[in-house]
Amino acid sequence: MNDLPVLTIITITYNAERFLGCTLTSVQAALDEVKDPRLVEYLVIDGKSGDNTLKIASTFSFISKIISEPDSGLYDAMNKGLALAKGKYVWFLNAGDEVFDPNTLKSLLEAFENNADVYYSDAMLVRENGSEVGLRSQFTPHTLPLHLKWQDFALGMKVCHQAFIVRKSIAPTYDIENLSADIDWEIECLKKSTEIHFIKTPLCRYLVGGLSIKNHRRSLIDRFKVLHKHFGLIPSIFNHLRIFWRGAIFARTHGKYW
Secondary structure (H helix, E strand, O other): OOOOOOEEEEEEEOOOOOOHHHHHHHHHHHHOOOOOHHHEEEEEEEOOOOOOHHHHHOOOOOOOEEEEOOOOOHHHHHHHHHHHOOOOEEEEOOEOEEEOOOOHHHHHHHHHHHOOOEEEOOEEEEOOOOOEEEEHHHHOOOOOOOOOOHHHHHHOOOOOHHHEEEEHHHOOOOOOOOOOHHHHHHHHHHHHOOOEEEOOOOOEEEEOOOHHHHOHHHHHHHHHHHHHHHHOHHHHHHHHHHHHHHHHHHHHHHOOOO
16 A cells, blocks of 8 residues: 555534544544554535534644635535545545544554455444444344445435545446435445455444434435436336334334334
């Protein structure tokens, strides 16, 4: 790995003073275990926050660049991050999400020696107070395959976006008009991939309650648009009936999972 950086981590923020500190602290702890921190680039793409988000970010010296300007929403900001990223691989880690543990980056950089196109793992779900809900594959209907392929997304988001790392050269831009653009993005990445690598240890601690959860009805409509695009109309209608049935059964057995 002679070209630096190897990995670009991108964090999108907007009035994120409540959550950003825990994210950056987790990254700092992981970077402390990396032999050469130059292997990792860290970008903060901010939507012109009016709180202390930028002040908090400025206290962490490992941040490579902070951009703060108005944007057209989350996925517009993510596209800005992609355009700026210099790393061979890109990893989106939202404000409030954390690197799983201090050894995560060290292990991930070692895994990059496999030269795969996509790296993915499970995610540990956490609440705002930091308490663990459990692994996403165990506490939601989204079981995690050991040999991931794009067809596995027929029933929705198979892999947590923050547990999905992709080679930048195959990463498309996000559809800024679709709240389920992250599903579409992962599918497109997998379609372009020839080597996909599963990481046994979770990559992240994922804060439950994201943008799509807060806009649930529109998210469902946008998810249907994505699945229609990749799987066709009739299969998508059938699969959405399966999604709702699966969710109802899971909720009756395990309780509400978001």
